[in-house]
Amino acid sequence: MKHYSYDEWLQYVKEEISEQERENYERHLYTCDQCLDAYLQAVTANESSLPILSNEGNFTDLVMVEVSKQKQESAAPNPNKKPIYQQAIFHYLLAAAATILLMLTGAFQSLATYANSIESPQKVQEKKPSVTEGVIDKTFAWMDSLENKEANKK
The missing domain is CATH 1.10.287 (Helix Hairpins)
Incomplete structure (x- = not known):
């Protein structure tokens, strides 16, 4: 797994990288604790350049209002949304x-x-005699015929 350096995370925080790279960095953050630590250090180091919230309580309320709007929009059935x-x-x-x-x-x-x-089990096919069995059967038949001829001569 490729890890990103602190400097690379600092560029990410300052938004100095392309959109495709940002997506790769974000995907990587989900799986790598080491890089998450480096990212948090970069955010902390760049904290002074981030905007300052004048009224933090009001900001939280505004975010919650937007979240509830998003939930309501997604919960409302929209048949035209999907083909x-x-x-x-x-x-x-x-x-x-x-x-x-x-x-x-x-x-x-x-x-x-x-x-x-x-x-189901295969039907038992008629067993074809082997060549050896055929030779033995013919030999016994020949011997029987010889015995019958000898018996007839007497």
Whole structure:
């Protein structure tokens, strides 16, 4: 993991880096305690250049009002906010239509048949005799025929 130096964090605090770099720095802060400490030191060192709040209590109230406005805006349903293909109902309808289509075409039936054939034990196929067994059987048959010929001669 790459760590950023104190000087790099100081540039970040003074907003002397590009927007893309700022995003990388911010992402890194979520995962690195060492860099978070360096960032906090840079903020403390640059504290004199930050704006001074004249009425801290009023500032907190204003922030809380803005937060509540944001919550109300996000809680209010806005159907025009998302296109139809990004809404959950569209996905449910699409899944239902695909299920009905697959049922009507018999895809599920063939899939079930295939699964049953895999799960059930294979039918015992007729055992083909090996070459050795064939030779032995023919030898015994030949010997039996010889014995029968000898028996017939007597």
